[in-house]
Amino acid sequence: MKLDRFPRVRLGTWPTPLEEAPRLSDALGTTVLLKRDDVNGLGVGGNKLRKLEFLLGRALADGADTVLTFGALQTNHGRQTAAACAKLGLRCELVLTAKVPRDGEAYERSGNIILDHLFGANVHRCADEVETGATYDRLVAEAAAEGRKVATLPVGGSDEVGLLGYVAAAAEIREQLDGRHARILVPQGSGGTAAGLALGWAGRLDIACVGHSAAESGETLSTLVDAGARHLGIEPPALDHVRITDRTLGPGYGVPTDEVWEALRLFGRTEGVVLDPVYTGKTAAALLAEPRPEEGPVVFWHTGGLPGVFGYGPEALTAVS
Numbered sequence: 001m002k003l004d005r006f007p008r009v010r011l012g013t014w015p016t017p018l019e020e021a022p023r024l025s026d027a028l029g030t031t032v033l034l035k036r037d038d039v040n041g042l043g044v045g046g047n048k049l050r051k052l053e054f055l056l057g058r059a060l061a062d063g064a065d066t067v068l069t070f071g072a073l074q075t076n077h078g079r080q081t082a083a084a085c086a087k088l089g090l091r092c093e094l095v096l097t098a099k100v101p102r103d104g105e106a107y108e109r110s111g112n113i114i115l116d117h118l119f120g121a122n123v124h125r126c127a128d129e130v131e132t133g134a135t136y137d138r139l140v141a142e143a144a145a146e147g148r149k150v151a152t153l154p155v156g157g158s159d160e161v162g163l164l165g166y167v168a169a170a171a172e173i174r175e176q177l178d179g180r181h182a183r184i185l186v187p188q189g190s191g192g193t194a195a196g197l198a199l200g201w202a203g204r205l206d207i208a209c210v211g212h213s214a215a216e217s218g219e220t221l222s223t224l225v226d227a228g229a230r231h232l233g234i235e236p237p238a239l240d241h242v243r244i245t246d247r248t249l250g251p252g253y254g255v256p257t258d259e260v261w262e263a264l265r266l267f268g269r270t271e272g273v274v275l276d277p278v279y280t281g282k283t284a285a286a287l288l289a290e291p292r293p294e295e296g297p298v299v300f301w302h303t304g305g306l307p308g309v310f311g312y313g314p315e316a317l318t319a320v321s
């Protein structure tokens with residue numbers, strides 16, 4: 001799949017490490033490799049950088065000077081977009097909606113929110129979808145009045161352009177594995193990460209849902225895979241190699257369970273690796289629940305999210321102690 005015909009701007013440090021995790025593997029009774037997209041460089045890192053390389057590459061090619069995107073209050077996507085815009089000298093508008101049933105000092109005033117401001121983004125907090133829509137309309141009208149050109153990025157950067165970052169990532173890990181057999185385990189939120197991997201990786205792909213049921217996530221995945229395949233000019237693959245679980249989703253997006261905190265403790269205490277309570281913690285909980293040693297090594301795709309730990313401050317302290 002030729003990706004060099006799509007505009008791209010370099011934001012991260014590639015390839016990200018693929019690390020052995022011997023103490024974690026011992027604890028789980030199965031061989032785990034860690035794919036460290038949490039340490040890819042810019043703005044504290046995370047999976048959105050791979051998508052933003054293509055999304056902002058296109059925005060620059062289109063002559064945009066303002067980038068607008070959406071998310072929850074503790075969005076990692078928004079924070080990485082803000083960091084990328086700082087680096088590229090673009091104006092960044094973050095329209096954040098209170099969609100997670102949480103409040104409190106830490107959630108509202110720590111974690112990613114601090115970094116959004118640090119990177120110079122204009123942060124607009126909205127109580128609900130109605131306010132979000134009205135804020136979007138106002139920002140677009142203001143930009144038009146000032147003669148600025150806006151690039152609007154979808155939630156999570158998940159569309160047929162953003163997912164190209166994970167088509168490229170699939171090629172990267174194939175090279176790192178160098179013929180070794182493995183399955184990949186990755187979270188699915190907005191879906192672009194899993195969809196890009198589903199397009200680029202033909203081996204077993206396990207997906208852990210962090211926001212929606214397995215049925216809903218499967219629909220989102222196939223819609224994105226189809227759009228990605230059209231964009232790439234290839235036949236959409238049958239998704240026989242994909243297995244989706246929602247057994248560790250718990251009460252919903254952004255709500256960590258005991259199993260999630262247990263996974264954070266295990267990764268922290270065996271490998272000194274920090275998971276987050278929203279995405280990677282739920283995915284690791286799925287690995288703890290079903291390590292599947294009979295299927296050989298598993299690549300745990302660490303998608304980042306570190307600042308989220310601080311967004312869950314007091315609860316996180318109790319839970320990891």
Ligand SMILES: *Cc1c(COP(=O)(O)O)cnc(C)c1O
Nearest residue numbers: 076189190191192193279303305
């Ligand atoms: C956004 C995010 C995900 C989910 O990726 P999608 O492409 O939205 O499915 C996983 N982990 C972290 C840390 C994220 O910020």
